[in-house]
Amino acid sequence: MDRRQFLKVALAGSGALGLHARETQTNPSPLTTPARIVIIGAGAAGTALANRLVKRLDGVQITLIDPRCEHLDQPGLTLVATSLKPAHYLQSQTARWLPNGIEWLPERVAAIDAERKAVATESGTTLEYDWLVVAPGLVLDHDAIDRFSLDMVGQNGIGAPYAGPDYATRTRKAAERFTQEGGTGLFTRPATEMKCAAHP
Numbered sequence: 001m002d003r004r005q006f007l008k009v010a011l012a013g014s015g016a017l018g019l020h021a022r023e024t025q026t027n028p029s030p031l032t033t034p035a036r037i038v039i040i041g042a043g044a045a046g047t048a049l050a051n052r053l054v055k056r057l058d059g060v061q062i063t064l065i066d067p068r069c070e071h072l073d074q075p076g077l078t079l080v081a082t083s084l085k086p087a088h089y090l091q092s093q094t095a096r097w098l099p100n101g102i103e104w105l106p107e108r109v110a111a112i113d114a115e116r117k118a119v120a121t122e123s124g125t126t127l128e129y130d131w132l133v134v135a136p137g138l139v140l141d142h143d144a145i146d147r148f149s150l151d152m153v154g155q156n157g158i159g160a161p162y163a164g165p166d167y168a169t170r171t172r173k174a175a176e177r178f179t180q181e182g183g184t185g186l187f188t189r190p191a192t193e194m195k196c197a198a199h200p
Contacts, residue, residue: 030058038119038127040109041135042066044075047097049133054099062102063127065109065119066136069094072165074137080168081161081175090165109136157183 037053039046042064050064071094079085098104107121118128140162142150153160154170157178161168178185 028056030056032058034059034061035130036061036128037063037131037133038129039064039133039135040066040112040119041133041137042068042071042094042098042104043135043137044073045135046133047071047094049135050102051097051099054101063105063129064098064102065105065107065121065127066094067106067108069106071097074162077161077165077168080165081159081171083172083176087165087169090168157185 035057037060039050039062043066046064046066050062053060053062071092073090073092076085076090080087080090094106095104105121105125105127107123107125109119110122111120112118112132112134113120114132116128117130117132118126119132120126142148142160142163150160150163150167152158153163153167154174157174159167159171159174161171
């Protein structure tokens with residue numbers, strides 16, 4: 001499978017990343033390939049792509065690497081913060097989202113050797129690949145916000161739902177108090193790249 005074919009198959013699945021895109025054409029016949037594909041990250045991007053590739057490729061070997069056994073629906077954090085969903089809605093088993101026909105390696109990646117086309121895990125496992133997808137997600141650095149602490153969330157009208165389900169719930173309670181007591185709302189939007197443009 002050459003680069004053009006891989007990108008065509010992979011991009012065809014981009015509408016599945018958090019969206020339920022309608023199929024606009026009949027599904028083409030699967031492409032036969034002995035390619036070894038390694039996907040780092042079992043979040044929305046990694047699992048959606050793995051599901052798409054399994055449907056579109058025959059003979060492919062797909063390995064997904066992610067140590068988390070629990071999947072957190074991060075886009076849903078804003079739904080919890082706005083009272084549209086309960087906090088337990090966000091968490092499920094990672095295995096629930098993985099298609100049959102792939103290998104899931106519940107480990108952390110220690111190194112990527114792009115020249116050798118190999119990924120090493122913390123346990124010492126080495127996987128060679130033809131194609132590598134790196135989608136490990138983000139680590140939020142709340143400590144980088146001057147004079148802010150996660151202990152403040154839920155008090156004095158302060159919210160930060162992306163810190164996790166507990167903080168999304170605290171944000172919801174702060175918003176409920178605000179709607180009852182009134183006041184001035186201040187919503188910030190950084191001028192840089194952001195996790196979710198709809199959040200502010």
